[in-house]
Amino acid sequence: MSNEIFPSKESIVNKVTPAFFPKHQKAIYKRLEDKHTTVEVEEDPLGTKMVINLGPQHPATHGVLRVVLEVDGETIMKAVTDIGYLHRGIEKIAENKTYQEFMPYTDRMDYMSPYSNNVSFCLAVEKLVGIEVPERAQYIRTIACELARVSAHLLWLGTMVMDAGAISMFLWTFRERENLYQIFDKLAGVRFTVSHCRIGGIQYDMDQETIDMIMSWKKNMRKELKSWKKLLGNNGIWLNRNRGVGVITKEEAIDMGLTGPVLRASGVPHDIRVFEPYLVYDQVEFDIPIREEGDCLARYLVRMDEMEQSLRILDQLMDKLPKGDIRVDNAKHTFASKDEIYYSMEGMIHDFMMTDVGVMPPDGAEVYSAIEAPKGELGFHLKSDGTGSPWRCKINSPSFTNLQSLEHLMEGSMIADTVVLIGSIDPVMGECDK
Numbered sequence: 001m002s003n004e005i006f007p008s009k010e011s012i013v014n015k016v017t018p019a020f021f022p023k024h025q026k027a028i029y030k031r032l033e034d035k036h037t038t039v040e041v042e043e044d045p046l047g048t049k050m051v052i053n054l055g056p057q058h059p060a061t062h063g064v065l066r067v068v069l070e071v072d073g074e075t076i077m078k079a080v081t082d083i084g085y086l087h088r089g090i091e092k093i094a095e096n097k098t099y100q101e102f103m104p105y106t107d108r109m110d111y112m113s114p115y116s117n118n119v120s121f122c123l124a125v126e127k128l129v130g131i132e133v134p135e136r137a138q139y140i141r142t143i144a145c146e147l148a149r150v151s152a153h154l155l156w157l158g159t160m161v162m163d164a165g166a167i168s169m170f171l172w173t174f175r176e177r178e179n180l181y182q183i184f185d186k187l188a189g190v191r192f193t194v195s196h197c198r199i200g201g202i203q204y205d206m207d208q209e210t211i212d213m214i215m216s217w218k219k220n221m222r223k224e225l226k227s228w229k230k231l232l233g234n235n236g237i238w239l240n241r242n243r244g245v246g247v248i249t250k251e252e253a254i255d256m257g258l259t260g261p262v263l264r265a266s267g268v269p270h271d272i273r274v275f276e277p278y279l280v281y282d283q284v285e286f287d288i289p290i291r292e293e294g295d296c297l298a299r300y301l302v303r304m305d306e307m308e309q310s311l312r313i314l315d316q317l318m319d320k321l322p323k324g325d326i327r328v329d330n331a332k333h334t335f336a337s338k339d340e341i342y343y344s345m346e347g348m349i350h351d352f353m354m355t356d357v358g359v360m361p362p363d364g365a366e367v368y369s370a371i372e373a374p375k376g377e378l379g380f381h382l383k384s385d386g387t388g389s390p391w392r393c394k395i396n397s398p399s400f401t402n403l404q405s406l407e408h409l410m411e412g413s414m415i416a417d418t419v420v421l422i423g424s425i426d427p428v429m430g431e432c433d434k
Helices: 009-015 023-034 090-094 099-108 114-129 135-163 168-188 208-233 236-242 250-255 296-320 338-343 345-356 398-410 415-425
Strands: 049-054 066-072 075-082 366-373 376-384 390-396
Touching (some): 023 075, 075 398, 075 415, 090 099, 090 390, 099 114, 099 390, 114 135, 114 376, 135 168, 135 208, 135 415, 208 236, 208 296, 236 415, 296 415, 376 398, 398 415
Antiparallel strands (some): 049 066, 366 376, 376 390
16 A cells, blocks of 8 residues: 555654644554554565544544554554543633632533533532532432433443444434433423532422323333344344453553553452442442453443342332422522522522532642542542632542543554443543643
């Protein structure tokens, strides 16, 4: 093949004009060139080696993720991930907003599971301040988090199977997500970026109609899940595309610090809901789905089992849902109810102060609080300077953590495996490029 058609990385780095090839792009190719790999590199008499880009516009990268690949024919010899295309400086935004003002920004991190992000941040602030949230609010938060987990896994399942070549599953999973959106619309008044959590509680209570919608959805979801597992479990193409592909051993998963379903698919039974319970997870019984194989198929099976366990958790929560307040009764810690604001001068003053200044943790207070989000450990590290805005905010996001494994998985794999490898990691770049 002609070098004019497939230029070497040296010619790409040296001959492209700086206006179209910034310094950081040269660094990416330099990193690719210098990178050590366990894949055997042979001579190239036929000229089959080349450098290609996967993304950031490719739909199978699940966002604006770019992977630079050095390939020999159909085999990937080296891989370098290039992130940052969706960087919005969200951690610095947090430091220039009040605590409650920043909470809706968390919806835009893992936008497949916005409620989990809301809860994680609110729990961190409540731990920082020392706020005890009413039990009913904790139950409703837990219910919504499990609904969000199923919703995130449904999108993963639909896109993962579609990347492997099947369209029907994508349509079926989105049908069930639409039913979930109707539940969130009824609960929070918003379908997608819900912003339903409040520091000290939640915005709206869960009425009987919402409860009935959840009960009806659970019954139907069990049938759909059983049908999908039967369909994919007997599909030879799906099984062959995933079995033995992208293997991560238990030791490798621990060494790379992986989290969530990716970690549990490699045989490590770690789940924050069990080992460091938050909300009311200590009041329900469920199993931690794990697999030992560590391949793409194992990661698929773990997430399918997790949806079943989420339904099991929801059964218990709906039966135990207590009555009571949905916000802490302290005007210094949370917004007053609309009834107080509209009909009470004191309520209006408290609302103004919370909007203008917000909750004010003690000077020097510092916490780290994490939850088991659908993709793994999502944690917020907050440090206070005594004002209504955090002095420092750092986010530990599972997509960023799990992307560490992608280069390792790709090297030695086939180009055709890249889409299932990325899909099995399930990254969302909104929380990766934080």
